[in-house]
Amino acid sequence: MANSPTPGLATDHTYDAIVIGSGISGGWAAKELCEAGLRTLVLERGRDVKHLEDYPTALKHPWELPHRGRLTQDVVSENPIAKKCYAFDEATEHFFVKDKEHPYVQEKPFDWIRGYQVGGKSLIWARQTQRWSRFEFEGAVRDGIADWPIGYDDLAPWYSHVEKFAGISGNYDKLEELPDGEFLPAWEMNDVEKHVAGKIRGAFPGRQPIQGRCAHLTVPRPEHFAQGRNQCQARNLCYRGCPFGAYFSSNSSTLPAAASTGKLTVRPHSVVESVLHDEKTGKAKGVRIVDAQTKQTTEYFARVIFVNAACLNTNLILLNSKSARFPAGLGNDHGLLGRYLAFHNYRGSLYGAVEGFTDSYYSGRRPTQLMMPNFRNRLKQEMDFQRGYMVFFGASRSGWTQGLGANGVGASFKEKITQPGPWGVSMMMQGETVPRYENHVRLSTERKDPWDIPQLVTSVGHTDNDEKMIKDFLAVGEEMLAAAGVKRIGKTDDKRNPGLDIHEMGGVRMGRDPKTSLLNSWNQLHACPNVFVTDGASMASTGVQNPSLTFMALAARAAHHAVGEMKKGNL
Amino acid sequence: MNRRDAIRHATLAAGATLLGLHLPVRSWAALAAPAGWSSDDEKFFDLVGDTIIPTTKESPGAGAVGIGRFMLTMATECYPTTAAETLRRGLREIEEASRAKFSRDFGALLVPERERLLLDYEQQKGATNAFRLMKELTLRGYFTSEIGATQALRYLPVPGGYVGSLPLKKGERSWAL
Numbered sequence: 001m002a003n004s005p006t007p008g009l010a011t012d013h014t015y016d017a018i019v020i021g022s023g024i025s026g027g028w029a030a031k032e033l034c035e036a037g038l039r040t041l042v043l044e045r046g047r048d049v050k051h052l053e054d055y056p057t058a059l060k061h062p063w064e065l066p067h068r069g070r071l072t073q074d075v076v077s078e079n080p081i082a083k084k085c086y087a088f089d090e091a092t093e094h095f096f097v098k099d100k101e102h103p104y105v106q107e108k109p110f111d112w113i114r115g116y117q118v119g120g121k122s123l124i125w126a127r128q129t130q131r132w133s134r135f136e137f138e139g140a141v142r143d144g145i146a147d148w149p150i151g152y153d154d155l156a157p158w159y160s161h162v163e164k165f166a167g168i169s170g171n172y173d174k175l176e177e178l179p180d181g182e183f184l185p186a187w188e189m190n191d192v193e194k195h196v197a198g199k200i201r202g203a204f205p206g207r208q209p210i211q212g213r214c215a216h217l218t219v220p221r222p223e224h225f226a227q228g229r230n231q232c233q234a235r236n237l238c239y240r241g242c243p244f245g246a247y248f249s250s251n252s253s254t255l256p257a258a259a260s261t262g263k264l265t266v267r268p269h270s271v272v273e274s275v276l277h278d279e280k281t282g283k284a285k286g287v288r289i290v291d292a293q294t295k296q297t298t299e300y301f302a303r304v305i306f307v308n309a310a311c312l313n314t315n316l317i318l319l320n321s322k323s324a325r326f327p328a329g330l331g332n333d334h335g336l337l338g339r340y341l342a343f344h345n346y347r348g349s350l351y352g353a354v355e356g357f358t359d360s361y362y363s364g365r366r367p368t369q370l371m372m373p374n375f376r377n378r379l380k381q382e383m384d385f386q387r388g389y390m391v392f393f394g395a396s397r398s399g400w401t402q403g404l405g406a407n408g409v410g411a412s413f414k415e416k417i418t419q420p421g422p423w424g425v426s427m428m429m430q431g432e433t434v435p436r437y438e439n440h441v442r443l444s445t446e447r448k449d450p451w452d453i454p455q456l457v458t459s460v461g462h463t464d465n466d467e468k469m470i471k472d473f474l475a476v477g478e479e480m481l482a483a484a485g486v487k488r489i490g491k492t493d494d495k496r497n498p499g500l501d502i503h504e505m506g507g508v509r510m511g512r513d514p515k516t517s518l519l520n521s522w523n524q525l526h527a528c529p530n531v532f533v534t535d536g537a538s539m540a541s542t543g544v545q546n547p548s549l550t551f552m553a554l555a556a557r558a559a560h561h562a563v564g565e566m567k568k569g570n571l
Numbered sequence: 572m573n574r575r576d577a578i579r580h581a582t583l584a585a586g587a588t589l590l591g592l593h594l595p596v597r598s599w600a601a602l603a604a605p606a607g608w609s610s611d612d613e614k615f616f617d618l619v620g621d622t623i624i625p626t627t628k629e630s631p632g633a634g635a636v637g638i639g640r641f642m643l644t645m646a647t648e649c650y651p652t653t654a655a656e657t658l659r660r661g662l663r664e665i666e667e668a669s670r671a672k673f674s675r676d677f678g679a680l681l682v683p684e685r686e687r688l689l690l691d692y693e694q695q696k697g698a699t700n701a702f703r704l705m706k707e708l709t710l711r712g713y714f715t716s717e718i719g720a721t722q723a724l725r726y727l728p729v730p731g732g733y734v735g736s737l738p739l740k741k742g743e744r745s746w747a748l
Contacts, residue, residue, distance in 0.1 A: 011616055053653050061717065061720075061728065062715040062716075062720060062747075062748070063715060063716050063717045063720065067644075067645065067648065067649050068711065068712070069715075070645070070649045071649065071652070072648045072649050073648060073649060073650070073652070074648075159726040186735070187733055187735075188733055188734065188735030190735040190736060191737050192734070193735070194735075206606070218732075226676075231732075232732075233729045233730060233731050233732070234730040234731065234732050234733045235728065235729060235730065236748075358739070359738055359739050360736060360737070360738065360739060361735065361737045361738070361739040361743070362734055362735050362736065362737055363727065363730055363733070363734045363737055363746070364727070364730035364731070364733035364734060365730060365733070365748060366733040396746065398745075399714075399724070399745040399746060400710055400714040400724065400745065400747075401710070403706070403710050404672050404703075404706070404707055404710060406689070407690075407694070408691055408693075409623045409686050409690060409693070410623075410625055410627055410629050410686045410690045411623065413623070413624075414623075414624050414625065414627060414632075414723070415627070417724050418724055418744050418745060419742070419743070419744060419745060420739060420743075420745040421745070532653070
């Protein structure tokens with residue numbers, strides 16, 4: 001799938017389109033551009049990762065991992081940031097950037113979790129795929145925190161487009177807060193989840209727990225088999241790469257589709273230094289890269305450039321794309337590039353015990369949980385905080401870990417802890433944070449990275465709004481669990497840093513007004529329209545949904561627009 | 572009682588002497604011994620682990636999966652540096668208690684004596700951390716081993732799907748993962 005540059009192209013270095021980044025949004029841009037017939041170069045800063053071939057731990061049994069999955073102290077002490085990520089372990093660490101490999105400056109603490117490889121973080125994402133609802137777009141505009149130039153209706157057909165290909169499981173729940181999509185059959189709830197969800201619905205009209213939606217092939221369709229992908233086996237070892245191709249990743253899905261057109265070239269080890277601006281045409285003409293291995297600088301040229309380097313690196317590249325016309329970075333006439341960075345608030349969580357249901361169990365490891373859409377500030381401002389949060393929860397029975405906190409030794413102890421233990425419920429929030437001017441990233445004027453590119457400075461923090469939202473969620477969570485008869489309810493605020501949500505968004509935000517935004521309604525830079533940004537950097541606000549499906553839809557939509565504009569001679 | 576049961580019962584009674592019989596090919600014993608620990612130390616932790624999770628008629632115990640080496644390797648390589656010291660303290664305190672109570676080394680005790688000693692030690696003020704760590708390492712090592720996962724628990728590497736509601740029959744084991 002990842003072709004080496006062909007000799008002829010290597011000579012003139014000219015393509016129809018360049019896509020920077022091969023993760024979720026870059027993969028989609030590449031697929032759509034290639035399928036439209038454009039010779040497309042995908043630049044990936046990391047190494048190649050071939051689907052199936054390069055998943056060395058995918059089929060390992062627990063006892064085949066030297067430390068049974070646990071990180072060694074050496075890895076932990078060398079990676080104070082990456083180690084915080086729940087998915088970073090002995091079986092997956094090869095897909096995560098190690099802290100010392102790519103330094104950055106934390107003016108305020110920010111846990112930047114990165115995956116530098118072909119496929120990017122699409123290999124190690126959490127795969128939850130809700131559409132945004134109209135409340136996400138309209139609410140942010142109503143509250144004056146974003147100037148969204150598009151709404152749900154603009155994206156709906158593109159959600160359908162990407163859902164059909166990626167394969168999204170879910171129920172048709174008919175909720176305006178969580179619009180239905182093109183679904184494969186949903187996962188099942190277990191008996192306790194049905195019980196808790198039913199009690200919440202009964203006690204709190206308007207609160208609507210549903211089965212989660214995720215990018216897993218529960219029942220593949222012909223278009224998925226055609227990609228070489230198969231049914232999800234409920235192993236839940238996804239972060240190692242899936243040997244069944246059952247969850248959506250660039251590696252399993254969009255990049256092979258792009259390669260099958262014969263139009264795709266993927267160049268790994270290509271760290272993009274900047275996008276090159278042409279004074280004469282007023283457009284971008286290409287990009288300059290540093291080869292990560294040889295440190296040599298090379299330039300590539302194309303008529304359109306998609307910047308899909310993932311939120312913060314997209315900001316970094318544009319900030320570093322300085323020219324006489326754009327001394328403060330490409331498209332940055334107003335100093336707003338890198339500003340209005342936002343993220344998702346995951347700090348609050350609850351847990352508790354459910355009595356009974358002792359003769360009920362389940363089998364398999366489900367890759368999703370229950371979801372409850374936001375019900376705060378939906379139609380008007382009601383709370384002492386802005387925006388809202390969605391809720392995830394799930395129930396399970398403890399296994400052998402019940403023995404960790406229990407007294408006892410010997411045969412009876414072994415007998416007890418090898419049988420399913422009591423049921424527990426856990427619940428967490430995914431809160432919208434309000435994009436603020438002060439929350440920003442910028443280039444360091446002193447420090448450079450190993451490729452002689454300025455390091456990124458992160459200056460992103462929580463606000464009082466987040467604190468109030470956490471307080472509300474913990475109270476709401478407690479009242480819902482109590483209504484469901486959950487006992488011994490515990491509540492925590494883990495005080496995690498921004499970034500660990502791995503949902504950083506903004507900095508190159510879309511907007512109707514070029515004076516207050518960077519991108520137009522088609523994700524083109526207002527001031528340099530042959531440059532498109534369709535990853536998290538483009539988001540004007542964060543909503544409460546997991547964002548990746550929206551990045552996919554934005555990328556596919558923008559790619560089609562680019563092709564149309566090229567045909568019309570506008571680009 | 573068939574031959575296999577006979578061996579298991581004998582193991583249950585005699586403890587350490589028969590543990591060697593059960594060492595599987597891919598056990599922790601195949602790894603190099605962690606530096607700073609003697610083979611006697613390793614045997615001690617094999618015995619502690621095997622007392623916590625003994626051989627029963629359904630499945631071998633923790634001694635059969637080389638749990639001593641697992642505990643020492645994990646404590647040395649994966650836990651904070653204080654963990655090894657905690658294990659050393661636990662070893663010393665358990666041996667002292669064994670000599671005080673039974674006038675013998677821990678390794679020379681009968682199974683009920685070892686159980687009694689560890690149960691007392693678990694309750695003892697100040698000993699909690701050391702025993703908690705031994706227990707955590709024992710459970711983690713045993714239930715992620717091939718024997719623990721596939722014989723003491725039910726291991727489904729490829730479940731094929733998620734079934735949300737299954738009646739749990741009496742005596743059925745939990746899933747290993």
